[in-house]
Amino acid sequence: MKPNVLVALLVGLVLGFAGGRAVTGPSSPGADSKPTAAAAAAPSAPKPGARPVDPTVFKVPIDGSPVKGNADALVTLVEFSDYQCPFCARADATVVQLQKDYGSKLRVVMKQNPLSFHPRAKPAALAAMAAGEQGKYWEYHGKLFANAKALEDADLEKYAQELGLDMNRWKAALTKPEFSATIDRDQSLAGKLGANGTPAFFINGRFLSGAQPIDNFKALIDEELEKAQALVRSGTPASQVYAAVLAKGVEAAPSRPDNKPEAPATAYRKVDFPADAPSFGPKDAKVTIVEWSDFECPFCSRVGPTLKQIKEAYPKDVRVVFRHQPLSFHANAKPAAEASMAAHEQGKFWEYHDKLFANQRALDRASLERYAEELKLDMGKFKAAMDSGKFRGKVEADAAAGASVGANGTPTFFVNGREFVGAQPFESFKRVIDEEMARADKLLAAGTKRDGLYAKLIEEGLKTAPQAAQGQAQAEPAVQNIEVGNAPSRGPKNAPVTIVAYSDFECPFCSRVVPTLKQLEEEYKGKIRVAFKHQPLNFHQNAKPAAMASMAAHEQGKFWEYHDKLFANQRALDRVSLERYAEELKLDMGKFKAAMDSNKYDAQISADMAEATRVGVNGTPSFFINGRSLVGAQPVDAFKRVIDEELKKKGGAVAADQK
Numbered sequence: 001m002k003p004n005v006l007v008a009l010l011v012g013l014v015l016g017f018a019g020g021r022a023v024t025g026p027s028s029p030g031a032d033s034k035p036t037a038a039a040a041a042a043p044s045a046p047k048p049g050a051r052p053v054d055p056t057v058f059k060v061p062i063d064g065s066p067v068k069g070n071a072d073a074l075v076t077l078v079e080f081s082d083y084q085c086p087f088c089a090r091a092d093a094t095v096v097q098l099q100k101d102y103g104s105k106l107r108v109v110m111k112q113n114p115l116s117f118h119p120r121a122k123p124a125a126l127a128a129m130a131a132g133e134q135g136k137y138w139e140y141h142g143k144l145f146a147n148a149k150a151l152e153d154a155d156l157e158k159y160a161q162e163l164g165l166d167m168n169r170w171k172a173a174l175t176k177p178e179f180s181a182t183i184d185r186d187q188s189l190a191g192k193l194g195a196n197g198t199p200a201f202f203i204n205g206r207f208l209s210g211a212q213p214i215d216n217f218k219a220l221i222d223e224e225l226e227k228a229q230a231l232v233r234s235g236t237p238a239s240q241v242y243a244a245v246l247a248k249g250v251e252a253a254p255s256r257p258d259n260k261p262e263a264p265a266t267a268y269r270k271v272d273f274p275a276d277a278p279s280f281g282p283k284d285a286k287v288t289i290v291e292w293s294d295f296e297c298p299f300c301s302r303v304g305p306t307l308k309q310i311k312e313a314y315p316k317d318v319r320v321v322f323r324h325q326p327l328s329f330h331a332n333a334k335p336a337a338e339a340s341m342a343a344h345e346q347g348k349f350w351e352y353h354d355k356l357f358a359n360q361r362a363l364d365r366a367s368l369e370r371y372a373e374e375l376k377l378d379m380g381k382f383k384a385a386m387d388s389g390k391f392r393g394k395v396e397a398d399a400a401a402g403a404s405v406g407a408n409g410t411p412t413f414f415v416n417g418r419e420f421v422g423a424q425p426f427e428s429f430k431r432v433i434d435e436e437m438a439r440a441d442k443l444l445a446a447g448t449k450r451d452g453l454y455a456k457l458i459e460e461g462l463k464t465a466p467q468a469a470q471g472q473a474q475a476e477p478a479v480q481n482i483e484v485g486n487a488p489s490r491g492p493k494n495a496p497v498t499i500v501a502y503s504d505f506e507c508p509f510c511s512r513v514v515p516t517l518k519q520l521e522e523e524y525k526g527k528i529r530v531a532f533k534h535q536p537l538n539f540h541q542n543a544k545p546a547a548m549a550s551m552a553a554h555e556q557g558k559f560w561e562y563h564d565k566l567f568a569n570q571r572a573l574d575r576v577s578l579e580r581y582a583e584e585l586k587l588d589m590g591k592f593k594a595a596m597d598s599n600k601y602d603a604q605i606s607a608d609m610a611e612a613t614r615v616g617v618n619g620t621p622s623f624f625i626n627g628r629s630l631v632g633a634q635p636v637d638a639f640k641r642v643i644d645e646e647l648k649k650k651g652g653a654v655a656a657d658q659k
Helices: 086-105 123-130 139-147 153-162 168-175 176-192 214-233 238-247 298-302 302-313 333-345 351-356 365-374 379-388 391-406 425-445 452-465 469-472 510-514 514-523 543-554 559-568 575-586 587-597 601-615 637-649
Strands: 011-014 074-083 106-112 200-203 207-208 287-293 319-325 412-415 417-421 497-502 526-533 622-624 628-632
Touching: 074 086, 074 351, 086 106, 086 139, 086 153, 086 214, 106 391, 123 139, 123 168, 139 153, 153 168, 176 200, 200 214, 200 391, 207 214, 214 238, 214 365, 214 601, 287 425, 298 302, 298 351, 302 575, 319 333, 319 391, 333 351, 333 365, 333 379, 333 391, 351 365, 365 379, 391 452, 391 510, 391 575, 391 628, 412 543, 417 425, 425 637, 497 514, 497 637, 510 514, 510 559, 514 526, 514 637, 526 601, 543 559, 543 575, 543 601, 559 575, 622 637, 628 637
Parallel strands: 074 106, 287 319, 497 526
Antiparallel strands: 074 200, 200 207, 287 412, 412 417, 497 622, 622 628
């Protein structure tokens, strides 16, 4: 059930990323769901290090929306956001900082885009609008983003009380039809503008997608500020600048007259899968759909009936392949995935798959065994597979492969390598399947053999996809300037390659990459330095205390030993356990406890998190290899590719096994 993004999404996600993606576009910083209208002006030269932004100016009305800032601000930032979206919460911190930095030159306008798979997003938006009726929209808005995991009715009421609102008036306002109508209007506008994921921004009408680094925002704001100042110098009143800028802008695309869903953007990936992965449909099908899914994700279960429709409608032409992406905040998703593979071993994957999705609230071990019994599986074999972790490696390999192609939320599909995100209706799938079948028919007519069709379809897709889509799939983010500072690190300070990791001790994906980093340190001995920075995700309750404990151990020269204990014991990160690990390492317990009790390292951890937001980290683990981004618990070869490129730049040798 993002990020871009970021994210992502982990995130995420969360590669360790936060799960859940918009039906028509991911809520991640990498989304870049670019509007398709022609550019309204020639592009300006981008500032050094900044990501180029489409010069198109879109007409984005602000009437009737909450506004923060002066009417004569020269730059207007319009945000489409969702209060339950973790990437939006991170972006909000960036927007707050931008308003501090630009003062009266920047005003912010909020548009509501509560995504369908965030059940508390719309109630939260209505609550904020009801607070706005009493002049407290932005105060309430801030509380929502500060408490994005607590958006139940009782929580929303508590925030209203804390702001001193007239509670009777506030409660009555929650049901006002005009507020729901405003949300509908905002969402319709977002769709027409191509802003289908959250967060999405329009800066003086120019589209910027996702929780991007603050420098990307500043580059665009500075560019628009120069244009606005030129308008003022030529006689345009400051209060009329936004209207003047938009006067020559592009109108939002009208809704489709047939009310049919738009086909998703044509963004292709090279998507492989193991020969023994669970699948249905012919192996030489014209269309292969690879799905990354999570048995505890409610949005994944919703797509089940659609997949059955696809099977019935295209029995000879479509193959569906299932791969696992158990999200870190779904405690039972990984055991369920392993159980499904134990059923697959006995030829009953899809029957077991259906039972899991039909019983998502009962995925404990006893329930998993009961479903196996109901399917008359060999229980001795099933239990042995579960107890031995026989299929754990396959599940983890699926998750890593998903992360490498951008499947950081669930469900994510690739139709002949073409990204297709979310639990979309059959008609949306049908549109893409039919387009891909047409591509397949052309290749077959040209002589492509059926057994090589899938590979050829992806190869051709990567060649012929629109440049924007290819850029999204393949372009590498700008190199970031990241100082190690006083972060824990090991390896020579003058090493030609520095890897900075942003990580979370409660994130299972972060723990998976620990052996990879150790392997790299051994193979590139003396050539790489590894630094650790903290990014405790807000839905991991014990991640921040664990981060503080690791810094208390660092103070006593035992960071890495403590780091290893935390990752080896991710399910036991309460205060008692944190102290026990310190005792096992023979730390000075008085000093350790004092550091914990005083929150001595809170500022450093917060600084790491702020830096992570600045450089576009939206999920864990995220790495910067000499400033080059690498996201997720990727295989060792993915790290080696970047390390070797960096060593060559510096005239160094590659790893011993490649000499």
